[in-house]
Each structure stands twice: as structure tokens, then as C-alpha cells.
Amino acid sequence: MIFPVEKLISAASAARERAYAPYSNFSVGAAILTREGRYYTGCNVENSSFGLTCCAERVALFKAVSNGERNFEAIAITAGTDDHCAPCGACRQALAEFGAEIKVFMVNRLGDYRMQTVSELLPSVFGKNALTAGSIEISDKKSIDSLIEPVNR
Numbered sequence: 001m002i003f004p005v006e007k008l009i010s011a012a013s014a015a016r017e018r019a020y021a022p023y024s025n026f027s028v029g030a031a032i033l034t035r036e037g038r039y040y041t042g043c044n045v046e047n048s049s050f051g052l053t054c055c056a057e058r059v060a061l062f063k064a065v066s067n068g069e070r071n072f073e074a075i076a077i078t079a080g081t082d083d084h085c086a087p088c089g090a091c092r093q094a095l096a097e098f099g100a101e102i103k104v105f106m107v108n109r110l111g112d113y114r115m116q117t118v119s120e121l122l123p124s125v126f127g128k129n130a131l132t133a134g135s136i137e138i139s140d141k142k143s144i145d146s147l148i149e150p151v152n153r
């Protein structure tokens with residue numbers, strides 16, 4: 001699929017204008033592209049309870065997922081900074097859930113970008129396989145009963 005990265009960057013920049021960042025004054029915009037060529041934008045949304053703040057990347061990702069999207073090609077991130085804006089660790093993990101090969105375009109204030117894949121940004125990711133690797137396999141009901149502590153003795 002051919003999709004101009006400049007268009008994705010432009011969408012991310014437009015989303016950045018809607019950032020709600022009264023505490024940090026650090027406005028971020030993101031635009032995530034599906035493999036089918038649809039894109040969804042996000043901006044950071046801060047909260048007076050700082051821990052509730054959500055990054056632009058995750059806002060864009062969650063908007064897309066809540067619209068039924070599961071397959072992503074790329075995401076563009078911009079904060080209008082001199083440096084190329086990289087996603088935080090939480091956003092890297094959230095993106096990894098949907099694909100290690102998603103291209104991450106980290107954009108600076110001039111619109112120049114650096115691109116790395118999610119797997120390059122987050123090697124040795126904690127993924128779906130990690131959840132099943134250490135789980136207990138229970139083959140029959142008797143085994144389950146032996147794991148449950150009786151309540152009424």
C-alpha cells in the first residue's frame with residue numbers, strides 16, 4: 001500500500017493543535033495508519049491527577065481499535081520539538097500489542113522524521129506469548145478442584 005508519510009505527519013500535526021496539555025504545555029499529536037489506508041489521530045490529554053494523562057499515541061491507537069481496527073502499518077508522532085519525538089515506554093508496549101513491525105515515524109518541528117519499527121524501539125517485548133508460556137495447564141475438573149481451597153470445612 002502506498003500512503004504518503006507527509007500526509008500522516010500532517011494529520012499528526014493537526015491533531016497536536018487539539019492537545020489538552022495545561023500542566024506540561026507539551027503538546028503532542030499522533031496519527032496511526034491502518035494497513036487498509038485509514039488513519040486515526042490523537043493528542044495528549046492531561047489531567048490534574050497526572051497519572052491519568054494519556055499520550056497522543058495511545059489516544060490514536062485506542063480510537064482506531066475502538067473503531068474495529070486491528071492491523072496497523074505506521075504511526076507518526078510530533079511534538080513540535082527540535083528533536084524527533086519518540087514514544088514513551090508505555091506507548092511502545094501498547095503499539096507492540098498490535099504488531100512489532102509497525103513503523104514509527106518520529107517527527108521534529110521541521111517535519112523531518114526518523115523511522116524505526118516497534119521491535120527496534122522495544123526489543124524483548126512482553127507479549128502474548130509470555131502470558132501462555134508460564135501458565136498452568138489444567139486438563140480435567142478434578143485437577144481444578146484440587147487447586148481450590150474448600151470454604152466450608
Ligand SMILES: [Zn+2]
Nearest residue numbers: 055087088091
Ligand atoms: Zn506515551
